[in-house]
Amino acid sequence: xxxxxxxxxxxxxxxxxxxxxTLTTLGVVIGVAAVITFVTLGASLQAGIIGDxxxxxxxxxxxxxxxxxxxNQGPLAGAQPVFTQADVDGLSEQPGVRAAYGYTSIPTQSxxxxxxxxxxxxxxxxxxxxxxxxxxxxDGRRFEYGQREAVLNPAMANAFERNVxxxxxITVTVVGGFAVNATVVGITTDSEARSPFEGFGPxxxxxxxxxxxxxxxxxxxxxxxxxxxxxxxxESIEGVDRAKxxxxxxxxxxxxxxxQAEAANLTYELQTSTELLGQLQAVLDQLQxxxxxxxxxxxxxxxxxxxxxxxxxxxERTRExxxxxxxxxxxxxxxxxxxxxxxxxxxxxxILGTLLGILGGWAGAQYIDIPLTYPVxxxxxxxxxxxxVGVGAGLYPAWRGARTDPIDALRYE
Amino acid sequence: MDSTGGSAAVSLETVTKTYMVGEPVHALxxxxxxxxxxxxxxxxGPSGSGKSTLMNVIGCLDTPTKGTVYLDGExxxxxxxxxxxxxxxxxxxxxxxxxNLMPRLTAVENVALPLVFRGIPVGERRExxxxxxxxxxxxxxxxxxxxxxxxxxxxRVAIAxxxxxxxxxxxADEPTGNLDTETGENIMSLxxxxxxxxxxVVMVTHERPVAEHAERVVHLLDxxxxxxxxxxxxxxxxxx
Ligand SMILES: Nc1ncnc2c1ncn2[C@@H]1O[C@H](COP(=O)(O)OP(=O)(O)OP(=O)(O)O)[C@@H](O)[C@H]1O
Ligand SMILES: [Mg+2]
Numbered sequence: 001x002x003x004x005x006x007x008x009x010x011x012x013x014x015x016x017x018x019x020x021x022t023l024t025t026l027g028v029v030i031g032v033a034a035v036i037t038f039v040t041l042g043a044s045l046q047a048g049i050i051g052d053x054x055x056x057x058x059x060x061x062x063x064x065x066x067x068x069x070x071x072n073q074g075p076l077a078g079a080q081p082v083f084t085q086a087d088v089d090g091l092s093e094q095p096g097v098r099a100a101y102g103y104t105s106i107p108t109q110s111x112x113x114x115x116x117x118x119x120x121x122x123x124x125x126x127x128x129x130x131x132x133x134x135x136x137x138x139d140g141r142r143f144e145y146g147q148r149e150a151v152l153n154p155a156m157a158n159a160f161e162r163n164v165x166x167x168x169x170i171t172v173t174v175v176g177g178f179a180v181n182a183t184v185v186g187i188t189t190d191s192e193a194r195s196p197f198e199g200f201g202p203x204x205x206x207x208x209x210x211x212x213x214x215x216x217x218x219x220x221x222x223x224x225x226x227x228x229x230x231x232x233x234x235e236s237i238e239g240v241d242r243a244k245x246x247x248x249x250x251x252x253x254x255x256x257x258x259x260q261a262e263a264a265n266l267t268y269e270l271q272t273s274t275e276l277l278g279q280l281q282a283v284l285d286q287l288q289x290x291x292x293x294x295x296x297x298x299x300x301x302x303x304x305x306x307x308x309x310x311x312x313x314x315x316e317r318t319r320e321x322x323x324x325x326x327x328x329x330x331x332x333x334x335x336x337x338x339x340x341x342x343x344x345x346x347x348x349x350x351i352l353g354t355l356l357g358i359l360g361g362w363a364g365a366q367y368i369d370i371p372l373t374y375p376v377x378x379x380x381x382x383x384x385x386x387x388x389v390g391v392g393a394g395l396y397p398a399w400r401g402a403r404t405d406p407i408d409a410l411r412y413e
Numbered sequence: 414m415d416s417t418g419g420s421a422a423v424s425l426e427t428v429t430k431t432y433m434v435g436e437p438v439h440a441l442x443x444x445x446x447x448x449x450x451x452x453x454x455x456x457x458g459p460s461g462s463g464k465s466t467l468m469n470v471i472g473c474l475d476t477p478t479k480g481t482v483y484l485d486g487e488x489x490x491x492x493x494x495x496x497x498x499x500x501x502x503x504x505x506x507x508x509x510x511x512x513n514l515m516p517r518l519t520a521v522e523n524v525a526l527p528l529v530f531r532g533i534p535v536g537e538r539r540e541x542x543x544x545x546x547x548x549x550x551x552x553x554x555x556x557x558x559x560x561x562x563x564x565x566x567x568x569r570v571a572i573a574x575x576x577x578x579x580x581x582x583x584x585a586d587e588p589t590g591n592l593d594t595e596t597g598e599n600i601m602s603l604x605x606x607x608x609x610x611x612x613x614v615v616m617v618t619h620e621r622p623v624a625e626h627a628e629r630v631v632h633l634l635d636x637x638x639x640x641x642x643x644x645x646x647x648x649x650x651x652x653x
Contacts, residue, residue, distance in 0.1 A: 001529055001530055001532060002529075002532050002534070005529055005535065009529075012517070016517055054628050109571065161623075181514075318511075320515055320516075322513070323513045323514070323515055323526075323528070324515075324526065325501075326474055326501060326507060326509075326513065327501070327502060327507075327526050327527040327530070327574065328498060328499065328501050328502015328503060328527050328530045328531065328578075329498070329502075329529075329530045330495060330496070330530065331494065331498075333530055406501075407474050407475045408471055408472055408507070410511075410513055
């Protein structure tokens with residue numbers, strides 16, 4: 001049988017059972033689309049996170065003190081307020097260290113501007129001047145330590161009906177109802193998280209100097225205010241490991257934190273953003289594998305669907321198979337006809353599925369607001385798998401059909 | 414090569430076909446038969462006497478339980494499925510009692526079907542099929558599917574299909590069973606033409622006038638050959 005004739009005959013068989021063929025194809029479409037959507041989302045999510053770490057972020061060390069059982073649970077897990085201003089001042093004197101400063105988020109009820117109050121629990125961060133890099137300021141300047149000043153990111157600045165601009169005054173109301181004012185002195189270039197402490201996604205943020213805001217608002221009652229986290233900036237990316245070592249030894253020997261850490265049996269967690277990212281990536285990879293696994297399962301279900309329909313189709317066409325064999329069709333001819341049918345379904349299904357998956361990935365990325373990255377090699381894999389599913393699922397039914405004895409088949413009613 | 418099968422178009426040696434349905438049913442029971450090349454043979458017998466089974470065994474569609482079948486001196490009973498399929502497609506033209514047309518293919522496509530499996534290009538297939546359909550008087554029904562044809566027209570499509578590969582051996586199982594007298598006569602003259610062209614024709618029928626077109630009549634009863642009747646040219650019995 002000529003390949004073109006074979007193709008034409010198989011296509012005709014598919015077309016003569018439109019509804020059945022459509023439903024079968026749908027099984028493959030959904031499977032392939034699910035795989036493509038999820039790998040696209042996974043790839044976009046990962047690319048988004050990796051893209052967030054700017055080079056000068058890679059020389060940062062993020063530190064906190066936590067009970068041993070909290071280790072490896074992500075940034076700030078179990079962090080206790082142990083670091084003093086004296087500790088960060090001492091750390092910034094260490095060799096290979098460019099700057100060191102404290103970090104804490106301030107539990108907030110709302111952020112107010114121009115009579116408008118936006119409830120925000122996680123938006124306000126108190127930290128050092130260097131936390132926001134100079135070149136990350138789009139408008140204005142960084143805040144000054146000890147001043148009642150604030151830097152906002154665009155997401156926060158644009159959250160109010162009238163956009164906040166440099167020179168405006170905002171009101172931060174902390175949990176407990178106490179409100180303080182801050183003059184906005186700078187707006188950042190983007191709304192991305194500026195460190196792993198903030199999490200990895202973008203969001204509205206207010207950056208305030210630890211002094212006076214932390215000391216006044218939260219640690220007012222304490223004799224010496226203590227921060228739950230520190231950021232140490234190494235002088236270079238290459239020097240980050242050395243800086244980490246000297247930070248650890250300083251904390252363990254000369255710091256105010258050590259006394260409390262010993263008393264509460266805390267260990268210092270010191271991690272570079274690369275290390276933190278690695279942990280996060282491992283989690284993401286697992287999640288991705290899990291979701292793609294589920295998607296692959298739906299592809300398997302699709303292939304069982306093809307096999308099932310093909311078996312029905314072979315049985316239903318027993319008499320036709322008998323006729324073809326009676327007039328000279330070899331087993332190979334019958335086999336090819338049915339396998340071709342399954343492969344056509346597989347190809348059409350995986351092409352449509354890929355298109356749908358691309359669309360799904362786009363919609364998903366749009367919805368959770370991450371930049372879109374298409375893992376093109378996966379598309380090729382998905383299409384190949386779709387076709388393989390067709391061959392695999394079609395082979396057994398086709399073989400059954402090919403083996404049919406013509407005389408039995410002709411007698412089949 | 415076996416001497417008995419030497420020159421005959423078909424040669425059967427003690428062919429038995431037994432079906433086990435509870436107790437054995439002998440559809441064919443030790444049939445010895447020789448059909449010379451170029452001859453015209455009619456097979457008659459009551460319903461269930463094994464006529465269709467005999468045709469199937471000769472046409473390589475069915476394998477006998479016992480015995481040997483030779484086509485053109487070649488033993489087909491020991492051949493592979495592949496080789497027997499080739500013979501079915503290329504050397505035998507089979508007209509089935511129940512037409513066996515493909516329901517979704519048009520008349521032309523049905524007739525051309527055996528050519529498909531020989532790898533003949535589509536243009537040539539259509540040309541040859543059209544030619545044959547015209548010959549059986551269906552030139553105006555080329556693109557009709559079987560459902561849109563009368564019983565007699567379907568029978569003629571089936572005959573055209575049997576002829577498409579130019580087979581030397583034509584096996585027809587009640588080819589006029591579904592036709593009115595006039596169309597039946599046309600078909601009969603078609604078979605006579607084919608016979609005159611040197612083909613071997615074996616035809617099952619239960620109508621005496623139809624059988625009288627043949628040179629010999631094989632009478633089957635309960636799977637055995639009851640008698641073989643030789644007819645002269647005008648259809649009268651010569652000896653029994
Ligand atoms: N697959 C089968 N299983 C069991 N018995 C069968 C089978 N095929 C045929 N037979 C039996 O073999 C015998 C011969 O059948 P066959 O079809 O050859 O008869 P026939 O002479 O062609 O009859 P008719 O004139 O009605 O077509 C019948 O008794 C039938 O019941
Ligand atoms: Mg019969």
